[in-house]
Amino acid sequence: MKTETMVEALQGLLRYDELDDLARETGALKRNRKLHPIMILEGLLATSGDGNGRLAGALDYVRWTYGIEANRSAIYKRATAEFSAFTQAVCQRVLERRIASEHPEMKGRLAAFRDLWAYDSMTVRLRSGLAEVFSSGARVKDRAGVKLHGAVSLRSAAVMQMKLTEEK
Secondary structure (H helix, E strand, C coil), X not given: CCHHHHHHHHHHHCCHHHHHHHHHHHCCCCCCCXXXXXXXXXXXXXXXXXXXXXXXXXXXXXXXXXXXXCCHHHHHHHCCHHHHHHHHHHHHHHHHHHHHHHCCCHHHHHXXXXXXXXXXXXXXXXXXXXXCCCECCCCCCCCEEEEEEEEEECCCCCEEEEEEEECC
């Protein structure tokens, strides 16, 4: 799926009020704020495959789409365990809806398996101040990065494993 259609796919599968409810249920949104967790998630999705994948791109997306000026610290403050739970809940809901809408015949066929997992990974660039904690190999010494590995159950659409390793 092309990056520019990821946000549109999310918006097509989940209504804003559903996303807002998920943000409140997971604790990612405790009170109404200008910078909503949905905006952050959309910004990260919209810029995840642009080659840079930098936080600056997500901030630009929020500014251009919603007219909100936010800085990096606003994102860092909200990058909590609750935001992670919100992101995971959104991914699970999207997977459930996509499987149900695009491949309804798979539900019965997958019943024969105890479970079937799909694995994927992505590299996340971090602030240069974290380069000492998360080294990115010998190529560039002042750049920090981690690799996020995930396993998703194709039967239940649940995220089964998450692991962070050094970027290679």
